[in-house]
Amino acid sequence: MATNIQAIRGIHDILPEQTPRWFAVESVMREVLNGYGYQEIRLPILEKTELFKRSIGEVTDIVEKEMYTFEDRNGESLTLRPEGTAGCLRACLEHGLLHNQVHRLWYCGPMFRHERPQKGRYRQFYQLGVETYGMAGPDIDAEIILLTDRLWRRLGIRDKLELQLNTLGSIEERLIYREKLVDYFSAHLDKLDEDSQRRLNTNPLRILDSKNPAMQTIISAAPELIDHLGTESREHFQAIRTMLDNLGVQYTVNTRLVRGLDYYSKTVFEWVTDELGAQGTVCAGGRYDNLIAQLGGKPNFAVGFALGMERLLALLELLTDLPETPTVDVYLIRMGNDAELAGLKLAEAIRDAIPNLKLLMNCSGGSFKSQFKKADKSSAQYALVLGEDEMLRGEVGIKSLRTDADQQNIPLADVITYLKQHALP
Ligand code: ATP
Ligand code: MG
Numbered sequence: 001m002a003t004n005i006q007a008i009r010g011i012h013d014i015l016p017e018q019t020p021r022w023f024a025v026e027s028v029m030r031e032v033l034n035g036y037g038y039q040e041i042r043l044p045i046l047e048k049t050e051l052f053k054r055s056i057g058e059v060t061d062i063v064e065k066e067m068y069t070f071e072d073r074n075g076e077s078l079t080l081r082p083e084g085t086a087g088c089l090r091a092c093l094e095h096g097l098l099h100n101q102v103h104r105l106w107y108c109g110p111m112f113r114h115e116r117p118q119k120g121r122y123r124q125f126y127q128l129g130v131e132t133y134g135m136a137g138p139d140i141d142a143e144i145i146l147l148t149d150r151l152w153r154r155l156g157i158r159d160k161l162e163l164q165l166n167t168l169g170s171i172e173e174r175l176i177y178r179e180k181l182v183d184y185f186s187a188h189l190d191k192l193d194e195d196s197q198r199r200l201n202t203n204p205l206r207i208l209d210s211k212n213p214a215m216q217t218i219i220s221a222a223p224e225l226i227d228h229l230g231t232e233s234r235e236h237f238q239a240i241r242t243m244l245d246n247l248g249v250q251y252t253v254n255t256r257l258v259r260g261l262d263y264y265s266k267t268v269f270e271w272v273t274d275e276l277g278a279q280g281t282v283c284a285g286g287r288y289d290n291l292i293a294q295l296g297g298k299p300n301f302a303v304g305f306a307l308g309m310e311r312l313l314a315l316l317e318l319l320t321d322l323p324e325t326p327t328v329d330v331y332l333i334r335m336g337n338d339a340e341l342a343g344l345k346l347a348e349a350i351r352d353a354i355p356n357l358k359l360l361m362n363c364s365g366g367s368f369k370s371q372f373k374k375a376d377k378s379s380a381q382y383a384l385v386l387g388e389d390e391m392l393r394g395e396v397g398i399k400s401l402r403t404d405a406d407q408q409n410i411p412l413a414d415v416i417t418y419l420k421q422h423a424l425p
Contacts, residue, residue, distance in 0.1 A: 010123030032151050038104040043087045049077040055086035059202040066113040080112035084129035093297045102134040120279025126309035136301045138239035141267045149249050157315050161271045163251035167237040168264050169229045177228040184222050191218045209258050224255045263291040283307040329423050331375035332361040335387040343386045353416045382423050
């Protein structure tokens with residue numbers, strides 16, 4: 001016998017019982033994003049490898065070891081997108097959307113990273129991405145933080161998340177700081193793990209990001225970037241803080257927050273929770289003014305974030321009072337050849353008249369008993385019954401499946417009116 005083929009490790013299915021919750025979260029997201037005037041952009045999943053190398057940076061976890069890269073049949077190197085920022089920018093540059101324009105965009109879809117699969121860390125996972133272009137001031141940084149704050153409040157999880165904020169300054173400031181950091185870590189070379197020794201010459205800031213417990217003492221004594229910032233970067237950061245303070249959004253300044261991607265400048269932030277174990281970052285973002293020029297565009301301003309959908313859903317699952325979404329309103333039972341055809345017609349007529357009613361028609365026959373069983377399992381409020389007796393009388397039986405009320409029969413012509421009055425959720 002042939003063996004079953006299983007999904008790829010770290011790549012999971014979202015089953016029908018889970019999709020209502022995804023849909024509910026996505027609906028809230030759309031509403032919140034609409035409320036701030038953000039527009040949806042739909043982007044390809046496959047891009048040229050070069051795009052990610054140039055944007056994310058050669059010496060990052062993603063590009064060094066996490067990308068799904070392959071040669072297509074023409075020998076061109078392609079990569080399944082590990083994140084959305086690069087592709088979004090590529091699309092906007094390609095279509096001239098960045099020329100003297102301001103944009104607020106979002107997308108939602110799968111990303112791919114070859115990481116070690118574990119709870120909250122998958123090889124295919126979904127992100128909501130938000131990107132804004134063309135705005136230099138700190139108010140847009142604050143706006144996208146407020147937007148995420150509103151999203152948590154709408155979803156009822158604000159108290160589970162903490163906002164961490166930091167600034168990375170400009171490239172020039174970071175270069176000066178980088179030298180200080182290299183000096184510092186070089187003086188403690190024996191205390192660095194293998195990864196960090198390698199990073200010392202390629203990307204020393206990432207050492208600060210190390211999760212290795214043995215490294216934490218040496219990291220916490222390292223010089224801090226915030227002490228090496230110029231006036232403009234300081235003022236930008238302070239302005240965001242003032243806005244958040246005034247709006248009552250609580251945050252912690254975390255000077256060790258550097259983010260895994262190279263393209264950030266000035267603001268970086270993360271929304272973290274301690275309820276999901278090690279995979280506690282639900283949403284992360286910041287300003288990335290350098291990336292547009294890095295990808296060949298005219299220098300311009302950009303701020304964005306990405307939100308891990310699985311981690312958000314996992315957080316929501318911890319809530320006890322989640323609304324159960326019934327999947328069906330009415331279940332149509334048919335018995336006998338004439339009733340099968342009449343029932344099919346009736347079902348179509350009901351769908352014409354009440355498009356938002358969820359009507360499930362029993363297919364492939366079965367006894368009354370087994371059809372009623374399926375009706376009961378379907379979560380429908382009502383069963384419509386069309387058997388030979390009902391056909392002879394030109395009637396339809398209506399049975400409430402969630403109360404003890406007896407079945408009642410009504411004229412076929414009255415079914416739609418009855419359902420409009422009783423069966424709509
Ligand atoms: P982490 O530190 O957890 O690896 P990251 O810095 O690589 O995260 P980003 O690239 O900033 O993450 O992606 C933004 C968000 O996407 C993360 O905060 C997280 O919620 C989610 N995310 C990232 N990688 C994965 C993954 N492999 N599986 C599930 N969600 C992920
Ligand atoms: Mg990662």
